[in-house]
Amino acid sequence: MDSFLIEGGRPLHGEVTISGSKNAILPILAATLLTPDTCRIRGVPDLSDVRFMLQILESLGAETKFERGMVTVRAAKVRGFGDYELIRKMRGSICILGPLLARCCEARVSLPGGCVIGTRPIDLHLKGLRALKARITVEYGYINATTRRLAGTTVFLGGRAGPTVLGTANLMMAATLATGVTVIESAACEPEVTDLANFLVSMGAKIQGIGSPTLTITGVDRLNGTDHEVIPDRIEACTFICAAAATRGEVIIHGARPDHFAAVIDKLREAGVQIERKAGTLRVTRPGKLKPADVTTMPYAGFPTDVQAQFMALMCLAQGTSVITERIFESRFMHVAELMRLGAEIAIEGPNAIVKGGLPLSGAPVMASDLRASAALVIAGLAAKGKTQVHRIYHLDRGYERMEEKLRKLGAKILRVAGE
Ligand code: UD1
Numbered sequence: 474m475d476s477f478l479i480e481g482g483r484p485l486h487g488e489v490t491i492s493g494s495k496n497a498i499l500p501i502l503a504a505t506l507l508t509p510d511t512c513r514i515r516g517v518p519d520l521s522d523v524r525f526m527l528q529i530l531e532s533l534g535a536e537t538k539f540e541r542g543m544v545t546v547r548a549a550k551v552r553g554f555g556d557y558e559l560i561r562k563m564r565g566s567i568c569i570l571g572p573l574l575a576r577c578c579e580a581r582v583s584l585p586g587g588c589v590i591g592t593r594p595i596d597l598h599l600k601g602l603r604a605l606k607a608r609i610t611v612e613y614g615y616i617n618a619t620t621r622r623l624a625g626t627t628v629f630l631g632g633r634a635g636p637t638v639l640g641t642a643n644l645m646m647a648a649t650l651a652t653g654v655t656v657i658e659s660a661a662c663e664p665e666v667t668d669l670a671n672f673l674v675s676m677g678a679k680i681q682g683i684g685s686p687t688l689t690i691t692g693v694d695r696l697n698g699t700d701h702e703v704i705p706d707r708i709e710a711c712t713f714i715c716a717a718a719a720t721r722g723e724v725i726i727h728g729a730r731p732d733h734f735a736a737v738i739d740k741l742r743e744a745g746v747q748i749e750r751k752a753g754t755l756r757v758t759r760p761g762k763l764k765p766a767d768v769t770t771m772p773y774a775g776f777p778t779d780v781q782a783q784f785m786a787l788m789c790l791a792q793g794t795s796v797i798t799e800r801i802f803e804s805r806f807m808h809v810a811e812l813m814r815l816g817a818e819i820a821i822e823g824p825n826a827i828v829k830g831g832l833p834l835s836g837a838p839v840m841a842s843d844l845r846a847s848a849a850l851v852i853a854g855l856a857a858k859g860k861t862q863v864h865r866i867y868h869l870d871r872g873y874e875r876m877e878e879k880l881r882k883l884g885a886k887i888l889r890v891a892g893e
Contacts, residue, residue, distance in 0.1 A: 475870075477863040477877060479854035480886035481836055485722035487883045491710045491729045492518035492874040493542070493703040496779075497665040499565040500642040501672050501703060502526045505546035506533065506572040507650060508676055510698030514544045517703060518874040521867070525563045532556035533569070547698075553579040557615070561585075567595060568639050570618060571647035574607055579619045584611060593802075597630055597637045601644035604628040605651055623651035625692055631659030634801050635772040636686070638663050645670060648690035649678040657688040663773040664733045668704045675699040707733040708779045709873060710755075712848045715783040716880070717757040718746040719790055719856040724883060726755040736776045740766050740784065744791060765793035765830055770801050782808045782849035789817040790856055791830035798825050808846035811839040815853050815861065836861040844872045851876070855885055862890070 493516035503526070505512040517523060517539065527537045527544070532555040535548035553573050560566045561583040573580035585593060599609050599616070605623040609616060625648060630640055641661040646669075648655035660666070662684055670683040676699045679691040710729035717724035718741065731738060731750060738748055744766040749756045765788060770778040778801035788795040789812055799805050806826055809819045814837045818829040836859035841847030847869040854861030863869075866889075869876055877887045 474864065475866050475892065476890045477851065477854070477866050478888045478890050479836070479851065479861045479863065481855050481857040481859060481861060483855070483884055483886060484720045485717050485724050485855070485880070485883040485885060488725040488727060489713050489879050489883060490727040491705045491713070494665055494668070494706040495520055495522060495872045496638070496663075496708070497668040498523060498703050499526055500568045500639065500646070500665070500669045501701065502530060502544065502546065503568040503572050504646050504669060504672055504676070506530065506535065506548050506551050506569065506576055507646060508696040508698055509549045511545060511547045512676070512698050513700045515542060515700075515702040517542055517544045518706065520870065520872060520874055522563055522565060522871045525559060526566065529555055529559050529566055529569065532559060533573070551576055553577040554581045557583045564593065565639065567598060568642050568646070570598065570616065571602065571643035571645075574602060574618050574620055575623055575647045575650040578622065581615055581617050584614050584616055595640070597632050597640040598643050601628050601630055601640060601657070602647060605644070605647055605655065623647055625651045625653035625655035625690070627656040627658065629658045636661035638666060641666050641688070642669050645680065645688060645690060646673065648692060649673055649680070649696060650694075651692040653692060655690045655692070657690070658686065660686050660688045661772065662686060664704055664707065664730070672699065672701045675701055704733070705730055708777065708845070710734060711737045711780045712783050712852070712873070713879070714741060714746070714748065714755070714757050715787045716852045716855055718744075718759045718763070719787050719852050721759050722883070724757045726757065727753070729755055731755060734777070734780075736774060737780050737784070740768055740776060744787065763787065763791035763830070765791040765795040765828075767796045769798040772801070778802055778805060779845050781805060782845045783852055785809075785819070785826060785828060786812060786849040786852040788828045788830050789819070789832075789834065789853060793830060795828045795830060796825050797828060800824060807842035808849045811842070811846070811850055812853055814839050815857050817853070833858065835859050838862045838864065841865045841868045844868045848873065851880075855880070
């Protein structure tokens with residue numbers, strides 16, 4: 474398993490371009506199963522999760538091509554059963570359930586396992602699809618779903634922690650080919666859900682209320698092929714901003730959509746980070762010392778859970794105490810113990826992490842536990858004195874396109890070490 478070797482303490486300087494959004498492209502790729510025609514998607518990041526999803530589509534009968542950031546999918550014929558091993562490996566693959574049911578009237582996918590950031594239930598996905606008249610059983614680790622034809626209805630999809638992103642995606646995709654009208658109440662409003670909705674509309678779907686908590690979908694008999702450019706990855710943009718601020722560098726960010734992460738920008742400014750918009754770019758600097766800031770993760774447009782770990786790494790460097798509250802995933806603090814190995818002082822009390830910032834960080838070997846936790850360790854490693862080795866960076870490869878190359882271009886000393 475590869476690791477990153479980082480020699481910290483060097484400010485990042487230069488320019489970086491943000492890649493297409495991982496969380497937008499995965500459901501969009503699943504949506505290509507809804508039509509026998511050809512779909513072309515541009516701006517696709519080369520990530521292991523994207524490669525996995527393309528393999529899954531192929532195992533379901535689709536033809537795929539991925540060249541120079543453009544994916545072409547033609548799912549002329551599709552079967553409801555694919556390569557379970559592949560499907561099991563990637564949680565995002567749950568979003569093939571809705572399109573398969575809509576297109577083939579049957580689907581069998583493996584139940585996504587738990588992961589380190591929490592139990593990750595799928596009860597809301599199943600509730601939504603059952604409301605559309607799917608018969609679903611869960612047996613021997615598989616979800617078996619069949620329907621004569623999906624039928625529109627009104628479903629409230631909010632859960633204990635608020636709306637569900639992939640649950641909304643699944644149901645919205647299923648509803649595009651259902652009979653009648655489906656209303657999804659308490660739908661997720663994340664930009665990635667909006668991007669998927671725009672993709673579906675470009676295929677001929679009828680969706681109203683895009684970007685709002687109430688989505689109204691009028692089913693159609695057939696969807697057509699389309700051409701689409703995926704939105705930029707807001708989480709990658711926030712990660713690079715945190716890295717620039719942590720190392721006290723000056724970084725120009727190209728291709729980001731700051732309107733997709735206003736809550737993060739607001740908190741970063743409170744913490745003393747300067748972010749200036751200029752001709753479609755963002756210039757990130759940190760003129761003085763970092764100040765502590767309290768953060769609570771929330772559904773969009775609140776502070777995203779996917780930036781919680783990176784922001785915590787930054788707050789380890791602020792002069793004073795910050796309280797970081799995780800409200801979306803109950804055990805998303807795996808990075809805390811590893812940040813402490815670098816010298817941070819953090820206490821966990823229920824959903825709160827109390828970060829006593831300002832202590833000097835020094836390099837150490839650390840273990841990445843999930844995608845965003847890994848990003849936090851890279852940020853801390855870049856700011857720490859000496860050498861940090863981040864093990865198990867396959868997590869990072871799932872969601873960051875060529876992260877070490879982008880960081881090296883910004884002047885970081887970071888190496889990929891093979892097979893450790
Ligand atoms: C997506 C993102 C992930 C992000 C998360 C929250 C992708 C591929 N992943 O994950 O990066 O961290 O949104 O913004 O887009 N829940 C239920 N029942 C369900 C489904 C979810 O109780 O059936 C709960 C979850 O446990 C969690 C909350 O709802 O507490 C939000 O989860 P959800 O929005 O579904 O996350 P994902 O869509 O899996």
